[in-house]
Amino acid sequence: MKEPKIKKEKTINEWSQAVWNPLTGCTKISSGCQICYAEKDAIRHRDVLKTPKYRNGFELTLHEEVLDRPNHMIKPRRIFVNSMSDLFHEDVPFEFILRTFEIMQNNPQHLYMVLTKRADILEKLSPKLPWIDSIWMGVTVEDAKYKGRIDSLRNCGAKNKFISAEPLLNDLGSVNLDGIDWVFCGGESGKNCRPMEEDWVLKLRDQCQEQDTIFTFKQWGGVNRKKNGALLQGVNYGEMPKVMLQ
Helix, strand or coil, X not given: CCCCCCCCCCCCCCCCCEEECCEECCCCCCHHHCCCHHHHHHHHHHHCCCCHHHCCCCCCEECHHHCCHHHHCCCCXXXXXXXXXXXXXXXXXXXXXXXXXXXXXXXXXXXXXXEECCHHHHHHHHHHCCCCCCEEEEEECCCHHHCHHHHHHHCCCXXXXXXXXXXXXXXXXXXXXXXXXXXXXXCCECCCCCCCCHHHHHHHHHHHHHCCCEEEEEXXXXXXXXXXXXXXXXXXXXXXXXXXXX
């Protein structure tokens, strides 16, 4: 039986093979939200491409019609969940979050990457959610003042946990990576992007190596991110969890 054709959405990282957006739209809650790729993309879909799914622009919108998308993916995929929103947004009903997790639970052949800045809500709801091994749960820690998100991540029920330090906006200082499997970081990109200093990245790299946590350096970012590349002192830190390379 052939896999049914499903309209693809562009992935935004090297390790995901598909995106699944049962939510679109969000609200800004921390410094990393200042230049939001998702907001820019949502507005482009609404105003330029006239994509029906983005009729509300970047206003939080639930999409029941795509909630069961993983059911129709026959081949195992690495799926970035809600690249255009935050599943743990305070205005998302718990019932919708639970249904999203139940879809993942019923399709354990896929690997799911879920990323949030609302780690407090994640921690609160975690005991009520059906965690499976193929869910990788992560939090964004772009600024030292948000390191508390790591504790909330550590306390959630996910077996596999990661930190996105992207865009890295300052020196995170001392970071406790106990229970954290993977850290990736990178600089901010695009117009009016804020610079990232090499020393911040080196300190984070060293702590990952000391605490036996996988470290990935994605990019320097900047206005011309392709030109700036992803070498850190001449070295490509492209290591990723083996499951991401399968």
